[in-house]
Amino acid sequence: MLYGRHMGRDSTAAWRGDHPWAKVYDAITDRTGVGRLLWRIGVGSDLEVLHRTARAELDALPDGAAVLDLPCGGGVVLRDLPEDRSLRYTAADVSPAMLQRTREEAAERGIVVETVEADVEDLPFDDGAFDLVLTFTSLHCFPDPHRAVQELVRAVRPGGRLAGSTMLRGGPPRHRLGWVGGTALGVLGPGCTRAELEQWLAEAGLVDVVLDPSGAITYFAGTRSA
Numbered sequence: 001m002l003y004g005r006h007m008g009r010d011s012t013a014a015w016r017g018d019h020p021w022a023k024v025y026d027a028i029t030d031r032t033g034v035g036r037l038l039w040r041i042g043v044g045s046d047l048e049v050l051h052r053t054a055r056a057e058l059d060a061l062p063d064g065a066a067v068l069d070l071p072c073g074g075g076v077v078l079r080d081l082p083e084d085r086s087l088r089y090t091a092a093d094v095s096p097a098m099l100q101r102t103r104e105e106a107a108e109r110g111i112v113v114e115t116v117e118a119d120v121e122d123l124p125f126d127d128g129a130f131d132l133v134l135t136f137t138s139l140h141c142f143p144d145p146h147r148a149v150q151e152l153v154r155a156v157r158p159g160g161r162l163a164g165s166t167m168l169r170g171g172p173p174r175h176r177l178g179w180v181g182g183t184a185l186g187v188l189g190p191g192c193t194r195a196e197l198e199q200w201l202a203e204a205g206l207v208d209v210v211l212d213p214s215g216a217i218t219y220f221a222g223t224r225s226a
């Protein structure tokens with residue numbers, strides 16, 4: 001299963017070192033017309049689906065709730081945070097450059113966020129530390145997505161939510177463009193199938209799981225069992 005490392009291509013190291021693709025990706029997610037078009041070509045979905053999903057989860061939280069956004073990338077989800085909300089927002093990523101982009105995005109928007117350099121395989125957070133954990137466009141980038149799911153669910157408090165998205169293995173050929181390109185660049189891990197994701201989420205303790213494909217990306221969400 002540890003395809004990324006067995007192939008000598010540790011995707012985490014590539015992201016941590018601010019691989020050239022990280023800069024391109026950051027520009028694509030910047031919500032400009034060109035970025036949105038490239039996103040649509042690359043994954044066959046609209047970036048707005050990510051923002052809509054994030055906003056729905058954030059809107060459902062009471063003021064003061066604790067949110068973990070991992071991997072935060074360049075602060076994509078910060079664009080969905082209303083300025084009048086007082087959430088305790090932690091943005092975490094393995095890449096210092098991505099965290100710096102997130103800090104710049106937060107400063108531009110006048111939003112207070114804590115940024116933490118962290119590897120999803122070994123999160124520096126207590127069990128159940130967050131009311132909501134967001135993990136968008138993520139699992140396919142990690143060398144061990146199973147371990148990542150375990151860690152991300154561990155960080156959700158019982159009764160809290162995990163929501164995110166990932167490319168999945170086993171889709172139709174038209175969804176393979178991202179896999180081919182990302183694998184060639186060395187920024188992707190082994191990924192997982194829909195069945196594996198469902199099994200891992202359930203085993204980690206997530207209930208009422210919903211999976212919702214949008215092009216090559218599948219959105220998933222669920223509640224940690226009490």
Ligand SMILES: C[S@@+](CC[C@H](N)C(=O)[O-])C[C@H]1O[C@@H](n2cnc3c(N)ncnc32)[C@H](O)[C@@H]1O
Nearest residue numbers: 012015071073076093094095098119120136137
């Ligand atoms: C495709 S970007 C997604 C960023 C953002 N969530 C989004 O939806 O646009 C993948 C992110 O995963 C981060 N990443 C890669 N490996 C990681 C790891 N092992 N632990 C934490 N973050 C990691 C990268 O630095 C990058 O910011």
